[in-house]
Amino acid sequence: MPAGGGLLCGASGLGLLLVATATGSWLQRRVPGGSASIGLWHVCGGGHCGPHPGTPVVWEATRVLMLLSVLMATAGLAMGLCAAVGSAWRVRVRAAGATLLLAGLLALLGLGLYTAGTPSLLGPARAAWHFSWSYILGWVAAALISSAGLFHLCAARKDPSPESSEEVGA
Secondary structure, eight states: OTTHHHHHHHHHHHHHHHHHHHSSOSEEEEETTEEEEEOSSEEEETTEEEEOSSOOHHHHHHHHHHHHHHHHHHHHHHHHHHTTSSSOHHHHHHHHHHHHHHHHHHHHHHHHHHHHHHHHHHGGGGGGOEEOHHHHHHHHHHHHHHHHHHHHHHHHHHOOOGGGOSSTTO
């Protein structure tokens, strides 16, 4: 299967994207008695976790973009897996590549929005907060998913076999 590298990158990126979106360590800081963290879904501090008391619009938009990215990456990976079956291989791989690229773009938009909007929300205490491992996994996942999309598009372009023709029944 010529798009094997794309499938590996896509599966790895999807796993990391799921972990990044679901976990609560996007921001961390040291507090007396431990640490505090803020995720997309909840805030933890002093051994207690709970939902955000008031979720800013920037974080709501980041949630939506990250969830859409997870859905698109899942669809792109499924299309890439299904591309090996049947005719019109090139068309299916191209569609998988475009879907994975879109998933990577959505993740990049969500992460960029979070990066740009969060410091202003933290106010004067922003120096105490640091982006943490969940946030970093999101960036790695966006790079892997975008790479998977490019690998799929390159594989569709480079495949010279006649059975991968875009013309079904020709």
